[in-house]
Amino acid sequence: MRSPRDLPSVDRLLADERLAGEPHELSVAAARDVLARARDELRSGGEPGPLVDAVLEELGRVRRPSLRRVLNATGVLVHTNLGRAPLATSALERVVEVGTGYSNLEYDLEAGARGSRQDHLASLLCRLTGAQAALVVNNNAAAVLLALAALAEGREVVVSRGELIEIGDGFRIPDVLARSGARLVEVGTTNRTRTSDYARAIGPDTALLLRVHQSNFRVVGFTELPTLPELAELARRHEVPLVDDLGSGALTTLGDEPTPAESLRGGADLVTFSGDKLLGGPQAGVAVGRIDLVERLRRHPLQRALRADKLTLAALEGTLTLALDPARASAEVPVLRMFHEPFASVHARAERLAVLVRGEVEETVARVGGGALPLAELQSAACAVEESLAESLRLGEPPVVAVVRDGRTLLDCRTLTDVEVEEVAAAVVAARARADDGK
Numbered sequence: 001m002r003s004p005r006d007l008p009s010v011d012r013l014l015a016d017e018r019l020a021g022e023p024h025e026l027s028v029a030a031a032r033d034v035l036a037r038a039r040d041e042l043r044s045g046g047e048p049g050p051l052v053d054a055v056l057e058e059l060g061r062v063r064r065p066s067l068r069r070v071l072n073a074t075g076v077l078v079h080t081n082l083g084r085a086p087l088a089t090s091a092l093e094r095v096v097e098v099g100t101g102y103s104n105l106e107y108d109l110e111a112g113a114r115g116s117r118q119d120h121l122a123s124l125l126c127r128l129t130g131a132q133a134a135l136v137v138n139n140n141a142a143a144v145l146l147a148l149a150a151l152a153e154g155r156e157v158v159v160s161r162g163e164l165i166e167i168g169d170g171f172r173i174p175d176v177l178a179r180s181g182a183r184l185v186e187v188g189t190t191n192r193t194r195t196s197d198y199a200r201a202i203g204p205d206t207a208l209l210l211r212v213h214q215s216n217f218r219v220v221g222f223t224e225l226p227t228l229p230e231l232a233e234l235a236r237r238h239e240v241p242l243v244d245d246l247g248s249g250a251l252t253t254l255g256d257e258p259t260p261a262e263s264l265r266g267g268a269d270l271v272t273f274s275g276d277k278l279l280g281g282p283q284a285g286v287a288v289g290r291i292d293l294v295e296r297l298r299r300h301p302l303q304r305a306l307r308a309d310k311l312t313l314a315a316l317e318g319t320l321t322l323a324l325d326p327a328r329a330s331a332e333v334p335v336l337r338m339f340h341e342p343f344a345s346v347h348a349r350a351e352r353l354a355v356l357v358r359g360e361v362e363e364t365v366a367r368v369g370g371g372a373l374p375l376a377e378l379q380s381a382a383c384a385v386e387e388s389l390a391e392s393l394r395l396g397e398p399p400v401v402a403v404v405r406d407g408r409t410l411l412d413c414r415t416l417t418d419v420e421v422e423e424v425a426a427a428v429v430a431a432r433a434r435a436d437d438g439k
């Protein structure tokens with residue numbers, strides 16, 4: 001039995017040739033940690049293992065990325081906890097291309113002078129939505145905040161009580177409104193708001209009418225909300241803008257999700273939406289609409305703080321370019337591909353997985369998630385395996401996140417690709433082997 005005094009010094013430990021190529025400060029810190037743990041072990045009567053191996057392991061742990069790829073076997077397409085929308089290959093290629101070297105991010109190549117990062121995507125967004133102008137920021141929460149700050153600071157914003165919603169992770173419309181410096185004027189009730197409610201609330205201090213899409217819930221039964229054209233007509237009569245926060249930003253019709261183009265055609269003056277919900281691109285927020293309003297957003301000081309970076313712009317441009325060709329977008333934008341994939345082909349994937357891991361195919365219901373189409377049920381299929389594997393699958397490499405239900409782990413195949421199914425099969429085999437080792 002050794003005592004703590006027998007442990008080598010940091011320098012002697014680091015003299016081992018296996019640690020020769022490691023950066024000095026990092027290995028000193030790792031060696032100190034390993035020696036401290038070894039001292040504790042010896043004091044409590046244990047026997048520390050080989051110290052150099054422990055240092056190498058510690059160095060590996062420090063270098064292992066925390067943000068990692070995971071396999072989504074939950075059947076939730078836009079999974080808020082799992083990074084929302086996976087990117088299309090061609091969008092990722094744009095990120096690599098633009099990020100690898102320099103770019104014309106804020107350089108006008110024709111004029112040979114300073115340009116604006118907001119100019120690159122504007123014409124694509126206008127073409128796709130029919131808007132006069134467009135602006136991109138970091139996420140849709142930022143787009144809403146910027147719109148309210150630029151158009152309504154110190155003034156009143158009229159919102160239906162049925163639309164004072166929470167999106168998730170504490171993003172609440174009344175709070176964002178307060179932060180923007182605007183004053184909230186609530187009208188109507190939770191289930192019923194009429195055009196006349198809005199009309200009564202409009203006064204000299206009214207800056208705009210705000211409509212918020214009920215993204216992640218629906219009110220059913222005795223309900224009433226004015227149509228967009230009705231609200232637009234009211235807004236026009238009182239010469240105040242109508243701002244429509246859509247949330248998900250589907251560019252083509254998906255279920256009953258409104259598109260930005262429909263919203264603008266219906267009379268909204270400014271429309272905001274996310275880049276990474278049903279648009280299927282990177283995290284981003286887009287505001288499209290009347291040129292004078294978008295210009296006020298662009299000139300507001302917060303725009304500088306909320307603007308998107310070049311990698312986001314590159315990924316969004318790549319995604320929007322695909323959206324110009326809806327058939328191609330449905331095949332290549334992952335969120336859209338998963339949404340449209342026929343049940344039979346999802347089922348075939350589940351059968352293949354079941355054969356590979358000796359599981360059972362079970363019919364499931366996949367969901368859009370991410371606060372979009374909350375009632376949409378996508379017929380799906382999963383491979384069911386032992387419940388006890390769920391944790392081990394999560395802790396494996398790559399991690400697999402699945403759903404535990406009725407005593408089984410369900411691996412939903414709507415959110416897995418054909419290639420990923422092979423990886424999930426290998427992960428199940430590895431998890432079972434680990435379980436056997438542990439016995």
Ligand SMILES: *Cc1c(COP(=O)(O)O)cnc(C)c1O
Nearest residue numbers: 139140141167213215246247274
């Ligand atoms: C999701 C959502 C937001 C927030 O968008 P992020 O891109 O998550 O910032 C705002 N408004 C509505 C209606 C939404 O659905």
